[in-house]
Amino acid sequence: MLIADTIIDSVRINAPADIRLAAEAFRDAVADLTGLYVNVTHNIAASAPMTDADGSVLASAVFQPEGAHVDWWKVPQLALTSPLPRACRLEAEPFWCNAHGIHARSPSPLLQSLDLSDFEARALTRAAIVVPVHLPFGQIGAASFIHPDEAVDDLSALYQEHDEALALLARIFIASYVKATERPREQLAGLALTKREVECLRWAAAGKTNDEIALILGLKRTTIRFHIRAAAQKLDAVNRDQALFKAAQLGFLGTLR
Numbered sequence: 001m002l003i004a005d006t007i008i009d010s011v012r013i014n015a016p017a018d019i020r021l022a023a024e025a026f027r028d029a030v031a032d033l034t035g036l037y038v039n040v041t042h043n044i045a046a047s048a049p050m051t052d053a054d055g056s057v058l059a060s061a062v063f064q065p066e067g068a069h070v071d072w073w074k075v076p077q078l079a080l081t082s083p084l085p086r087a088c089r090l091e092a093e094p095f096w097c098n099a100h101g102i103h104a105r106s107p108s109p110l111l112q113s114l115d116l117s118d119f120e121a122r123a124l125t126r127a128a129i130v131v132p133v134h135l136p137f138g139q140i141g142a143a144s145f146i147h148p149d150e151a152v153d154d155l156s157a158l159y160q161e162h163d164e165a166l167a168l169l170a171r172i173f174i175a176s177y178v179k180a181t182e183r184p185r186e187q188l189a190g191l192a193l194t195k196r197e198v199e200c201l202r203w204a205a206a207g208k209t210n211d212e213i214a215l216i217l218g219l220k221r222t223t224i225r226f227h228i229r230a231a232a233q234k235l236d237a238v239n240r241d242q243a244l245f246k247a248a249q250l251g252f253l254g255t256l257r
Contacts, residue, residue, distance in 0.1 A: 003029075003165050011169055013176040020052040023062040026173045034162050036129070036145040036155075037065045039072055040170070042178050044085040044140050049073040050177060065148055072124050082123050083114050088132035088142045090114075094167045096159040098127040103156065105163070126153040129163065131170040135178055138249035143170035191250065197231040198252050200224055205244050205253050 010025035012018075030038050040063060042050050050058045059073040072078060079085045087095065087102055091111055095104040099119035102111040120126050125146050133141035145166055147155065193201075203213040210224045217224070228240060235250075237243035247253050 003168055008168070008172060011173045011176075013173070013180045016053040016180055019050075019058070019177065019180065020054075020056070020062065022173060022176070023050075023052070023058045026169055027063055029169055030145060030166065033165060034145065034158050036147055036158065038063045039128075039144040039146060040142070040174065041073070042139075042141045042174055042181075044079050044088055044142055070124050075124070078124070083116055083119065084123050084128060084130055084144060085140075085142060086114055087111055088130065088140055091132055092134050094129065094131045094159070094163040096127065096129040096155045096163075097123075098153045098155075103159070126150065127155045129155050129159050129166060131163075131167045133171050133174045135175060136249075138246055139178070141174040141178065143174065191234055193231055193234060193247070193252055194227075197227045197234075198247075200227040201231055201244060201247050202253050204228060204240065205248065 007025070007029050011022050011029065013022045026040075027038055030036055039059065040050065052058060052061070057073065060071065064071075083097065083102075087097065091104060091108060093104055093106070095102055095111065097103065097116075097119075099116055101116070102108075102114060104111060125144070127147065129145040131143045131145075133143070135141060143166070145155075145158075199217060200213055203216060204210075208216065210221050210228070213219075213224045214221045228243065231247065232238075232240065232243035235243050235246040237246055244253070
């Protein structure tokens with residue numbers, strides 16, 4: 001379904017002062033299109049909720065439907081226990097899910113391997129259409145679209161008809177929110193790793209130890225440690241795992257399988 005340019009423009013945020021109106025436009029556009037309501041986060045790994053220019057939490061001030069009994073953004077373990085953010089780490093396209101499975105346009109073995117036991121208790125809903133929004137520097141936002149009738153657990157028809165429109169609206173709203181509110185990251189924007197640092201990180205990402213990488217590259221173990229530490233410092237990573245994650249998200253490691 002095509003979305004009018006006026007609606008697209010209304011959900012785009014150019015400055016913090018636009019956040020509240022854009023959030024209301026996003027909420028209303030989704031309701032008009034599907035009858036669903038929105039749960040949205042700019043960063044599934046962050047505990048801080050999205051706020052408007054005055055500091056009001058959008059989840060309660062704008063998006064929470066009347067009569068809702070769960071303040072999902074106040075549940076600190078949600079990002080770790082809910083299958084929804086877990087699926088967002090593995091999928092870039094919209095999907096819908098319930099206790100019986102995660103359903104995307106293209107089959108994904110990774111999604112099918114997720115644990116969906118106690119789905120309603122862990123996801124705080126019986127079903128949801130979810131749009132993952134993968135952002136620069138490894139950040140992942142997400143919008144979940146929920147039926148106001150808590151008994152509904154099949155969103156397949158709404159997903160088939162509206163997934164692309166929901167994805168467009170969610171990506172514009174979340175990406176523009178992040179741009180309007182994030183602090184500058186010039187040190188990452190202009191980041192450059194050496195060829196040797198990238199080689200070491202790629203082998204480390206493949207599961208090789210420093211000793212194994214040294215043998216492969218014909219270097220000393222201490223030299224491998226030096227290159228990986230240097231790369232971690234450039235990436236502003238606190239440990240080896242975070243360095244590998246950031247390097248992958250920034251495109252230095254190519255496609256890892």
